[in-house]
Amino acid sequence: MTTEASDIYRQIASEHDADNTTGDPRFRAPLVVGGLDFAGVTETVAHLAEYKPPKAWYVAFAISLSALGLLGACIGYLFLTGVGVWGNNIPVAWGFGIVNFVFWVGIGHAGTLISAILFLFRQNWRTGINRFAEAMTIFAVICAGMFPGIHIGRPWLPYWLFPLPNQMEMWPQFRSPLLWDVFAVGTYATVSLLFWYVGLIPDIATFRDRSTSKVKQLVYGFFALGWNGSSRHWHRYERAYLLLAALATPLVLSVHSVVSFDFATAQLPGWHATIFPPYFVAGAIYGGFAVVLCLAIPARELFGLKDIITKRHLDNMGRILLATGLMVGYSYLTEIFVSFYNGNQYEVFTFKNRVLGPYAWAYWTMMSCNVFIPQLLWSGKIRNNSLLLWIIAMFANAGMWFERFVIIVTSLTRDFLPTSWHNFWPTWVDLCTLTGSFGLFMTLFLLFCRYLPTVALAEVKTVMPQAHAHGPHGPDSQRADYRPDEHYNPDKDAPRLSNR
């Protein structure tokens, strides 16, 4: 019976395997292809952690580790010499440090969005990608959190930003948006980490159970928190996951809104805008999805995850990229409209200067990457071409970095008094630190791929047809009006399982 059923599934699936992206509304596309059953899914995901990774992993890891070393060297040099090794100057007191901070924080949005909001909206396709989107979130937030710490003039004192009780009764200055950042990013990092970890527990337990080495058993065992898969565990787990999802959902919106307050509450023309919170959130989701795509496409190729992260997933993410890209483009236009509509000469000038001034190249890079190029995603063919999709996502990443550069740097270069105007050029330390932050991110991500379940096994299994009580194994299959399941709707010529 089991064999037969799986054979049939494999057969049916193979008919749609080549393309589960069809928009045919009569049936739901499968979320896992390649005829994988539960064991197959586990095997696929655990393979990477249990066997030698492909050569590409080693190459990527070596590159990432070198970049991480570069980051360490740059930070060491910065600590010993001063933040003056960067290109920051007096009108442009914030340069790459804060550009990179906002860039990485923005990236950190997609993970929680996928985990929390899509979870609450019962978007089941999220299960294939949510694990490493969340991981990416954590790593991006680590990269982001580093930058405010090293960008300050006395980088050995960032803890003064925390409300630590002390004998002088000195507290941080609570009116400062930078302090709000500390709370917003801190909360976000904590909740994201918890959410990620809670989701990981059953899968770590799976890894524990499959481990053959003592060390792995101990380590996975420790982090599995004694998970034994009992119904009670599952019940508690699902409640906790749901609660955390509810808790994380507002944070998706709040963290980048608060980050945008750094700019919106300042009175600098080009920063001082009420549109910033939604604009930043849209941009963050856009950027976050771009990074998920950039990581998912090579990962599914290299780590054999094509059956779990299917083209359908990529297609969905492409659609989200397009939608958020449109929101971002709308924000750009609104910003310009409002500056001209309010008629403030400084605001008007700032936008003229952005579009046509010395940094126009950065503005038009941003516009091209974030507004023009994503329009290609209207085409389903392009969405289904992973290489093109990957290239577009890379453009989106670059575009989002340039967006922060445009907002922060071009606004600062030319503010109120023309006598203080001055351009900003990065130094080699700026560029190496940016490169190094990618090294940190990729190192963490590659380690994650190597040692942790890259796909939420337990969750993926719940959206597989086999998981459903009314599936081929369940009592429902005996009913006359049985339809195979809500996820799977083979065409009318396919064998009706209930008739067997």
Place this chain on the structure above:
Amino acid sequence: MKHHSTKREYWRSLEHLAGSPDLKQFSEGEFATYEPDGMLQMPSVTRRRFMQLMSAGMALAGMTLTGCRRWPEEHLVPYTKRPSDRSPGVPEQYATVAELSGVAVPLIATSYDGRPIKLEGNPKHPWSQTVAGKRGSADLLSQASILDLYDPDRSTMVLKDGTTPSSFEEFTAAFQPIIDGLAATQGDGVAILMQPLSGPSAGRLMSAIQQKYPKLYWCVYEPVGRENEIAGSRIACGQPVRQILHLDVANVVVLLDADPLGTHPAHTRYASDWASRRRNCDASMSRVYCAETALTITGSVADNRLPTKPSRISSLLAAIASNFGIKVTGGDATLAADEKKFVDAVVADLNANKGTSVVAVGSHLAPDIQALALALNSTLGSMGKTLELRSEPMYPITGDISDLTSKLKSGAIKTLLILDGNPVYDAPTDLNFAAALKSATTIHLGLYANETTAVSQWHVPQAHYLEAWNDARAWDGLTSIAQPLIFPLYGGKTPSEILAWIAGESATDSSSIVHKTFNIDPNAPMDDKMLNFRQILLAGFVPLATAEMYPSFNGTITAPASLTTWANNALEVRFQLDHSRYDGRFAPNGWMQEMPDPITKLVWDNAALISKKDADELDIHNDGNTTDMVRITLNGRTLDIPAYILPGQPIGVIGLPLGFGRSAAGHIGSDVGSNTYLLRGTDGMYTGLGATVEKTGDTYDLAMTQNHYLLDSIGFSGVEERVGEEAHTSADIIRDGTLTEYQADPVMFQRKADGSLALQLFDPPMQFTDPHAWGMAIDLTSCIGCHACVAACQAENNIPIVGKDQVQKNRQMHWIRIDRYFKGDVDAPEIVFQPVTCQQCENAPCEQVCPVGATMHDTEGLNVMVYNRCIGTRYCSNNCPYKVRRFNYLDFHSQDPRHDKYPMPWLNIPDQQQLDTIPEVKRMVFNPDVTVRMRGVMEKCSYCVQRIHNTQIVKRNAGEELADGDILTACQQACPTQAITFGDLNDQNSAVYQLHQSNRSYNLLGDLNTRPRNRYLAKVSNPSEA
């Protein structure tokens, strides 16, 4: 606790720095290794032994005066406050005097624990006071000269053959025979080349030497001197005469290439006088016409300015003079349209103001022009009213530098004594002075081992003027005495001491020389004579009632018969004094290297100044900091120099600032800019006619503290919109208008409300309930952009220099900057200077964004910085619309400003690295009242909070009320035109309150509702409408 070393070894370390063997020997004989901490740690030293050692050390210290602090031991009289016994940490002030180009600069020096740290103008001296008896102004250069005192690059020892370290003993052994040999030859074959010295002591010694050795050759040389002015006065008056302008009396001032407010030796007084007729902006306002061949600060504040070529000045003057009946032959009588307009307006105003007008010409202009100007003034009835003539003090001059050089070359002079100066660098190129020195024995006295040292047989370190007694005479002859504030750090000598040596005086130390001149025995008991002398020391100058001035000249003045006709050339060159390096002698001074030029805002460089029109014709471009290199050819000499397109630069004139490109100006001053002396020969000392300019094809990166006038088109349109002709008279940044407009509409500057404070959405962030509310008013009408305030602030507030590469990154640290705006026609723009300090906003944008509360308000309304709380997020600077906050991106105090790359990484604890990395001698200049900021913290103008509190404490202890004017900020004190007023806004009688109520007052960017405590007074000019 590494930094809390108990070693008190300032002086010993200096001597180590000096490194001369005799000093080493000296220090070794004197418990050089005495170190109580170290001894206590030695197990073999018992407590008793330690006490013995220590008391012996104390006794020695007492005997030799070098044990701990080096109190001036001589009989000095402090200027105002002298505690009954000296209290450590309490500053003392002494009157003293600097001398620049033979003119006294009266000063008050502030000294902490025996180290002078700040120089200010003497408020009682008529040539430096700006508010009689209360406030004195000192110019940029004199204020910066304090830094020279502690310059590690100063000459510290006698040098033989340019570089070999030697000693005074060796020098004496070599020099004494020369002096002894003078008697036989009556001085023949020996020459003294010196800079002008005005003091009675120098005069006395020179006369003595001249009498004793009549054949001694005397030459006085200054690269930018007054020889033409003196020659001109000989033509007109028959004797050398100097002019004293009374700009406070003159209703109409006509300046032909003269810069009385900028580079004239008496410019502090002139600026003060000029401002007294400007700041009221009423019918009493004077009018200044200026035709000039450069863009000087005087020209930039003139009401009518005519940029013109050097060859046209004589024609303009002749045209004006001819209207008053003075006919001279020669000169080109045909005037261009703009020249005619200028001359007509001048003539009309001079006609209407006979006796209350004055015509002044630049001292570099040809003697016949000088003579004609004197004659014109005489005809206009200026003499004795707006212009005083005084007989010029005469030195025993044998010949000029050309003559000296030829005598050196011919071998007629075998021994040359150069008393200060640097002729190898600044003598006319065609003389090839360095080569001429080869055949002679040259002895060079100088504060620095400079280019001349390199080719001299002997170099003797000179004492800084704060290290020795001296005397000097002001522009009108008023004598001042310089009191030393510190023993010579490196045992230098003064020119007078060398002269006394030659003269065979019995005592050749500076103290004896000055005491002898004033006929005082310092050891005699106190009597009337002594008391009078002490009064002189106390005030810093001879009491006016008994003072001997340069005698007045009341003789007849005759016009020159003819004027030289100058050919009009396509391109002419004008050599000009640099504002902060002067003729190059201030090149080693870091403050001066980083002092922005008032007009170009260049630092650490000079450039060939060229008009937009000429630049376009020659295809020369400025792109931000990057500019084209040009090759200037003049009389067969060539120089490659970066070009700087300057609005207002006369068309057809290339301006070449002198004082750059020095090869031996120490670590700071060497190889900065291009040496324009290389183009300058005896054929044209101040102007060069018929120059050619071509692009070399190379580019060069300049450093400016303000962006270039020529921006990209978008940037340019933004500037125009804010401060150009498009801007409204009540714009957010600069408000200006003419006197006529202002009189017709007194509220013209108030049209745009500064965001009515009565209508506020929110409660003010802070209520200021303190009895005092500090505020400032800055008058754009009287600001001349001289940067004296910047220098004062730099010295007062321990502001570091950052170096050229850091200025290119716009990381300069000055707390007060002077914004310079051009307006209108690029060939003849209007210029506005706007000093910008922290505006001390009541609703300060910086405060609410600081996450650690490092910038806060005090109850008196000051926006204060808490340096040790600041972690350097720099958010405050981003949110400051005035961009007055300065950030220590690197440890600028310990960093090398000439290091083009990033500084070497430090391996100290960053919080304390300064203690190990700032040389002790450089630390001595720091004001102990102001924190020396470390890297990574934000800083900004504090309204000199240390001065506010010091004065408050003193007044409170004395039980007195604080009166308006008791507290002066450093910038306010230095300002020669009183453009800056500070005071208590709660006191309705205070000057600052009154100014805030003025119809001219407005807030910079007031629309932002920052509610600054600073208000600006709109610029009113008084151009001729004709």
